[in-house]
Amino acid sequence: MRLKVIGKAAAVLPACVFLGRHLACAVTFQIADPVEFNRIIDTNAVLTTNATLNTWLEGPTWIPSGAYLVFCDQNNNRLKKLIPPSTVTDFLIPAANTLFNGTILDAQERLIAAEAGSAGQNISMVTNGSIVPLVTNDNGLKFYSPNDVAVKSDGTIWFTDPGYNSGITKPHAGYPPDYFVYRFHPTNANATRQAVMTNGFGRADGLGRPNGLCFSPDETRLYVADSDGGNNGHRIYVYSVSSSNTLTGGAVFANVTNGVPDGIHCDVDGRVWSSGGDGLYIFAAGDGHLIGKIKFLQVVNLCWGGPQYKTLYMVGQPIVTSMPVLVPGAVSLKKLQATYKAGQLVLSWPAPSTGFVLQEADRVAPGTLWSNSAIAVVTTNGVKSAGADTTNTSKFYRLRLD
Numbered sequence: 001m002r003l004k005v006i007g008k009a010a011a012v013l014p015a016c017v018f019l020g021r022h023l024a025c026a027v028t029f030q031i032a033d034p035v036e037f038n039r040i041i042d043t044n045a046v047l048t049t050n051a052t053l054n055t056w057l058e059g060p061t062w063i064p065s066g067a068y069l070v071f072c073d074q075n076n077n078r079l080k081k082l083i084p085p086s087t088v089t090d091f092l093i094p095a096a097n098t099l100f101n102g103t104i105l106d107a108q109e110r111l112i113a114a115e116a117g118s119a120g121q122n123i124s125m126v127t128n129g130s131i132v133p134l135v136t137n138d139n140g141l142k143f144y145s146p147n148d149v150a151v152k153s154d155g156t157i158w159f160t161d162p163g164y165n166s167g168i169t170k171p172h173a174g175y176p177p178d179y180f181v182y183r184f185h186p187t188n189a190n191a192t193r194q195a196v197m198t199n200g201f202g203r204a205d206g207l208g209r210p211n212g213l214c215f216s217p218d219e220t221r222l223y224v225a226d227s228d229g230g231n232n233g234h235r236i237y238v239y240s241v242s243s244s245n246t247l248t249g250g251a252v253f254a255n256v257t258n259g260v261p262d263g264i265h266c267d268v269d270g271r272v273w274s275s276g277g278d279g280l281y282i283f284a285a286g287d288g289h290l291i292g293k294i295k296f297l298q299v300v301n302l303c304w305g306g307p308q309y310k311t312l313y314m315v316g317q318p319i320v321t322s323m324p325v326l327v328p329g330a331v332s333l334k335k336l337q338a339t340y341k342a343g344q345l346v347l348s349w350p351a352p353s354t355g356f357v358l359q360e361a362d363r364v365a366p367g368t369l370w371s372n373s374a375i376a377v378v379t380t381n382g383v384k385s386a387g388a389d390t391t392n393t394s395k396f397y398r399l400r401l402d
Contacts, residue, residue, distance in 0.1 A: 027043075027045055027046070027047045027294060027295075027296070027323065028279075028294075028295045028296060029041070029043060029292060029293065029294060029295065030279075030292055030293040030295055031291075031292040032289070032290040032291060032292050032293075033284070033289065033290070033291045033292065036284060036291045037282075037291050037292040039326065039327070040267065040271065040282070040291070040325060040326050040327040041292070041294070041325060041326060042324065042325070042326055045323045045324050045325070046323065047294075047296060047321055047322075047323045048085060048321060048322050048323065049319050049320070049321050050069075050082055050084065050085055050086050050088075050313075050319075050320045050321060050322055051080075051082055051086060051088045051319065051320040052318055052319050053073060053080070053088070053318050053319070053320075054318040055073050055074065055075035055076055055317065055318055056073075056074045056075050056300070056317050056318075057071055057072065057073060057074070057300065057301075057315035057316060057317060057318070057319075057320060058071065058072040058074055058100070058101050058102070058263075058300055058301055058315065059071055059072040059100060059101050059102045059103040059113070059114075059148075059263075059301055059315075060103070060301055060302065060303045060313050060314075060315050060320070061103040061104055061105060061111065061303055062303055062304065062305030062306070062309070062313065062331070063105070063109075063111070064109065064305075064354035064355055065109060065352065065354045067083070067084075067307070068081050068082060068083045068084070069081070069082040069084070069303075069305055069313055069320070070082075070091050070103060070111065071103075071301075071315050071320060072099075072100040072101060072103065074099055074100075074101070074165075077093070077094065077096065077097070077098070077099060077117070078090055078091070078092060078093045078094070078100075079091040079092040079093075079094075079100055079103075079113075079126070082320055084306075084311075084322070085322075088320075092126060092129060092131075094115075094120075094131060097117040097118045097120070098115055098117050098120040098131070099115065099116045099117030099120065099165050100113050100114070100115060100116065100117075100120075101113075101114045101115075101116040101146070101147050101148065101164075101165065102114045102146075102147055102148030102149045102159075102160075102212070102263070102301070103126075103149070104149050104150060104151055105151070105331075106125075106151045106155075106157070107151065107153060107155065107334075107350035108350050108351065108352070108382055109352055109353075109354060110125055110126075110127055111125065111126040111127070112124070112125055112126075112134070112149055112151060112157060113125075113126055113131075113149070114146035114147055114148055114149045114159055114160075115131075115146060116145045116146055116147055116164060116165035116166065117145075117165055117166060118165075118166045118167055118168070120146075121136070121142055121143045121144070121145060121146060121166060122134070122135065122136045122143070122146065123135045123146055123149060123157060123159050123184075125186075134157070134184070134186045135157075135182075135184050135186070135193050138176055138180075138182065138193055138195065139193075141174060141175055141176050142174055142175050143161045143175075143176075143182075144161050144162070144163035144166055144168055144169070144170065144172075144175055144176070144179065145161065145162065145163050145164050145165045145166040145168070146159050146160070146161050147159070147160045147161065147162050147164060147165075147210075147211055147212075148160050148211060148212045148213055148263065149213075150213050150214050150215055150222075152215060152219055152245075153219060153335050154185075154245075155185055155186070156183050156184065156185050156245060157183070157184055157185070157186060158181065158182065158183045158196070158213060158215075158222070159181070159182050159213075160179075160180075160181050160182075160210040160211055160212070160213055160224065161176075161179055161180055161181075161182065161210070162179045162209035162210055162211050162227065162228075163179050163209065164209070176195070179208065179209050179210060180195040180196075180197060180210070181195070181196055181197035181210045181213065181224060181247075182194065182195055182196065183196045183245060196245070196246065196247050197210065197224065197239070197247055197250075208226050208228050209226060209227050209228040210224050210225070210226065211224075211225045211226065211227035211260075211261065211262050211263075212224070212225040212227075212261060212262050212263045212264040212274070212275070212301070213225065213264065214264050214265050214266050214272070214330075215241070215266070215330075216266055216270050216285070216330075217266055217268060217269070217270050217330045217333055218270075219241060220240065220241055221238055221239065221240065221241060222238070222239045222241050222247060223236055223237070223238050223239075223253060223264055223266070223272055224236070224237050224238075224239065225237075225260075225261035225262060225263075225264050225274065226260075226261070227260040227261060227262055228260075234255055234256045234257065234259075234260050234261065235252050235253075235254070235255055235256075235261070236252075236253045236254045236255075236256070236261050236264060236272065236274060236283070236288070237250050237251065237252060237253060238250075238251055238252075238253035238288070253272070253283070253288040254272065254274070254281075254283040254288040254289075254290070256274055256275075256276045256277075256281055257276075258276055258277040258278040259275075259276045259277020259278065259298060260276075260277070261274045261275060261276065261281075262274075262275040262300050262301060263275045263299075263300060263301025263302055265302060265303060265304070265329060265330070266285075266329070266330040267304075267327045267328065267329050267330060268327060268328045268329065268330050268332055268333060269285060269327060270285030270330075271283060271284060271285050271291065271327075272285070272288070273302060273312075275298075275299040275300050275301055275302060275314075275316075276293070276298075276299060277298050278293070278295055278298070279293045279294050279295035279296055279297070279298075279299055280293060280294040280299045280302060280312075280314055281293050282294075294312075294314075294323070296321070297316055297319065298316045298317060299314045299315070299316050300315055300316040300317065301314075301315050301316075302314045302315070303329065303331075304325075304328060304329025304331055304332070305322075306324075307355060307401070308328060308332070308401055309328035309329050309331055309332040309401070310324060310325055310326070310327070310328050311323070311324055311325070312324075312325045328401075332401055334349055334350075334353055334356055334399045335349065335399070336348070336349055336397060336398065336399050337349065340390075343390065344387045344388070344389075344390060345387070345388040345389075345390050346385055346386070346387055346388075347385065347386045347387075347388055347397055348383050348384065348385040348386075349383070349384050349385075349399055350382065350383060350384070351379045351382050351383060351384045352379075353384060353399070355401050355402055356399050356400065356401055356402070357372050357373075357399070357400065357401075357402045358372070358373040358375065358377060358386055358397060358398075358399055359371060359372055359373060359397065359398050359399070359400050360373040360375075360395055360396060360397050360398075361395075361396050361398075362394050362395065362396070363394065363396065364396050370398065370400070372402070373386070373397065375387065375388060
């Protein structure tokens, strides 16, 4: 049974069937903006239950080089690996009380993770089964419990510290005075870090727990979820990001009306997809109005995966689910850098960039036909580059999924 509702949705559970070893369900939707909803969701899509673990699940990230999903099994203190549709194994078992929460890939497709447990409280890189701490304190003050993480194309890593999981609450000696949003750059000499949001969302009650965060596709906006649930809780805030990575603003962007916003991510067009107590919420890129919901169970976090990043993965308690969608996540975008060297236009981007190819066209207009470029691409020191002919001034280039 499938229910499509304009406005308020009735409490109807989808009917499910077993397809092989995994469960497939018709989806229940709440549609608030039918035109926009139909652009991004096929209402005949099937929701697949990929895994049932009977535990609290967090932090999913798609690993394109291996075509699998990594997510956090918090109750059992480990990262899990899902090879679609339903093969689940351990990915990493850290030391006791090193609890992972949010995860993401950086530009070089390395896994960056927020360690939320009392033994970690770091932002770390996970490579080849090893955990390498990137930042462990704020000018000598320990973090309460790093929760979620976002990576900007300039290499800066942004993360929230809402104080969950570690058992330590504010104010506490040796810790910052409040729950902040931080920024740091792991490639400079001092791995400098800075609290970029320290006003508790400007809430009159002085509360606020910054939780999920994500950038708009053009990186001019930073969205931060407040999961406190106090007098003004259940909100997603939006900040303007300057070229020097400072934040201004802090207006309420959207409200989650059931449960709290936890994990949030943008799609390639800038819509904000948020977890919630009754499913997944989708908000419009501009004014934040509700486009609709994918309703089934509580969703804690989400990501896009698959070869075209058009498979939506959602985790919560106790399941991992997925469904095809019509719009890819912002992760499907990679930026080209262009510089002139010795009279040649050099196009460059981070390696390995799994699945992406350099494309070219003679013009940019609606209906433009792009073709894969024949320019030789070389990889040096973690950067892919291609030298383009500067004699043809009408050539255009882009980096897209093949």
